Amino acid sequence: DAKTTQPPSMDCAEGRAANLPCNHSTISGNEYVYWYRQIHSQGPQYIIHGLKNNETNEMASLIITEDRKSSTLTLPHATLRDTAVYYCIVRPRSGNTGKLIFGQGTTLQVKP
Amino acid sequence: GAVVSQHPSWVICKSGTSVKIECRSLDFQATTMFWYRQFPKQSLMLMATSNEGSKATYEQGVEKDKFLINHASLTLSTLTVTSAHPEDSSFYICSAPRDTNQPQHFGDGTRLSIL
Numbered sequence: 001d002a003k004t005t006q007p008p009s010m011d012c013a014e015g016r017a018a019n020l021p022c023n024h025s026t027i028s029g030n031e032y033v034y035w036y037r038q039i040h041s042q043g044p045q046y047i048i049h050g051l052k053n054n055e056t057n058e059m060a061s062l063i064i065t066e067d068r069k070s071s072t073l074t075l076p077h078a079t080l081r082d083t084a085v086y087y088c089i090v091r092p093r094s095g096n097t098g099k100l101i102f103g104q105g106t107t108l109q110v111k112p
Numbered sequence: 113g114a115v116v117s118q119h120p121s122w123v124i125c126k127s128g129t130s131v132k133i134e135c136r137s138l139d140f141q142a143t144t145m146f147w148y149r150q151f152p153k154q155s156l157m158l159m160a161t162s163n164e165g166s167k168a169t170y171e172q173g174v175e176k177d178k179f180l181i182n183h184a185s186l187t188l189s190t191l192t193v194t195s196a197h198p199e200d201s202s203f204y205i206c207s208a209p210r211d212t213n214q215p216q217h218f219g220d221g222t223r224l225s226i227l
Contacts, residue, residue, distance in 0.1 A: 034215065043118075043205050043218035044156070087155070098209050099146055100216060102156040 009107045018075040022088030025069040037084040118219035133191045135206030141186035142208035150203040162189040
């Protein structure tokens with residue numbers, strides 16, 4: 001079973017920041033938070049991951065709360081091409097089989 | 113560019129035939145690969161873990177005799193859907209990590225339609 005809870009859908013205006021929340025209240029100390037997205041009819045694309053510190057890369061920023069029970073993925077300037085299903089997943093970074101268990105994700109619709 | 117390649121990208125077959133799907137890691141060796149299935153408007157469901165040189169590990173409820181997995185080399189895993197029927201029609205996706213400390217890379221999926 002997925003260990004995360006996400007809103008089923010969100011809208012965002014093109015050019016504005018898209019903030020996608022994720023609850024992971026049962027996260028354990030060795031589990032990382034990973035974000036992937038899936039554009040229609042394609043395989044998932046890795047976005048970012050983090051343990052407890054905020055992370056930023058060329059695609060997005062990830063803010064994890066101090067108690068690590070929730071996080072927010074931010075796309076700073078959403079474009080129409082960012083319309084996709086966004087998945088928040090928790091798992092250990094290493095030391096296990098590495099399998100990812102996907103929940104239902106958030107469908108982000110970026111509108112002109 | 114893509115680091116995990118799937119072939120074919122789509123296939124249409126008659127009921128009762130077997131279909132083989134290939135998953136290749138393009139510029140790295142993958143001792144482990146993963147196979148997922150996705151039905152329309154649903155999330156990805158992990159089917160099995162493909163292990164190079166040993167038997168695949170199947171998730172609960174996935175028939176190992178129905179979905180044959182072979183990981184004969186460090187860059188190739190194959191999924192064969194045997195005696196496929198219309199209910200096997202789905203989007204099949206593979207993934208592989210460069211190593212256990214790296215995020216997984218996914219292929220672009222194979223859309224299978226059984227008539």
